[in-house]
Amino acid sequence: MAIEAFSEERFPLRVSFGTSGGPERRTEIVRLSTGYEHRNQRHRHSARRYDAGSGVRSLADLAAVLTFFEARRGKLTGFRFRDPLDWRSSQYGQAATAFDQMIGTGDGVTTVFPLLKVYGTGDAAYSRPIEKPVPGTVRIAVDGTELAAGADFNVDTVNGAVTLALAPAAGLSITAGFEFDVPVRFDMDQLAVNVAAFEAGDIPSIPLIEVRP
Template sequence: MAIEAFSEERFPLRIAFGTSGGPERRTDIVRLSTGFEARNQRQARSMRRYDAGSGLKSLADLAAVLEFFEAMRGRLTAFRFRDPLDHASARLGQPITPLDQRIGTGDGETREFPLAKLYGSGEGAYRRPIEKPVAGSVRIAIAGAETVASVDATTGLVGFEVAPALGAAITAGFEFDVPVRFDTDQIAINIAAFEAGDIPTIPLIEVRP
């Protein structure tokens, strides 16, 4: 039986909102004989890790995770995950608007633009590709005016029937999920220990869909 490498199914929301974790970066640091440091980033994009175990509050939650784990075949199939702190184009707690994030500038020819979220400002800002927007949540504007565009919820690609005019700012607001997979092929459960407060570790790791 063929199994898809990515499922558009989402990890149970009620458990996701209680998970711990966040972005991870890999940096090599070499201290020179002069006392200065040489630092090098191994990868341009950050990678997120989570522990879904911290989101388990009941045996029902535990059963839901076990069912999901089996459906995803352990580490085999990746899936959508809602980051409890970073899942929208706007700041946490603020409403989404079509002006939240600049995703491109019109040149009169290009009709497709990938969604992205900017962290920081200026030349040092980090531009994070958004490849799993939530269907129906994306709002688009051209030169400040909200407009209609097609959105591929599986890739984060925004398409226009007519290419935006030269110099026009293309902006977007959206909710999004993180593509992750289980980072273990076994979930060891002891019900008595769980009821006594011993929560199992259930690691998740971000993937490139």
């Protein structure tokens, strides 16, 4: 039986909101004889790690995770996951608007722009690719004027690409607002469940790791 490498199904939402975890960087540090350090990052983008065990609050939650785990065949199939802290293009606690993130500048030819989210400002800012926008949440504006979804633009929610009906003129800004999920997979092939231990307060570890679908 053929199994897709990635499923667009989302991990149980009520569990994800209680999950712990966040971005991880891989930094190599070489300490020189002079006392100075040479630091280098191995990857351009961070990878997020989570432990969904901390989001399991009941046996019903545990049963939902078990069903989801079996359907994904353990590590085999990736899936969508909502980061409990970082799931909108806007600042924390604010609703997404069409003006949250600058995703491109018009040149009169280009019509396809990938979604991204910028952290920080200036030269130190980090641009994170957003590959899993939530369907129906993406808003786009060109030069400060919001466009109509379907008529003026379409969104590929599988890879995060926005296609405009007309190429913006040179110099015009293209901005976006959206909700998004993180593409992850289980980082284990065994879900060890002990119901008696769970009822006594021992929550199982359910590690998840971000993937590039």
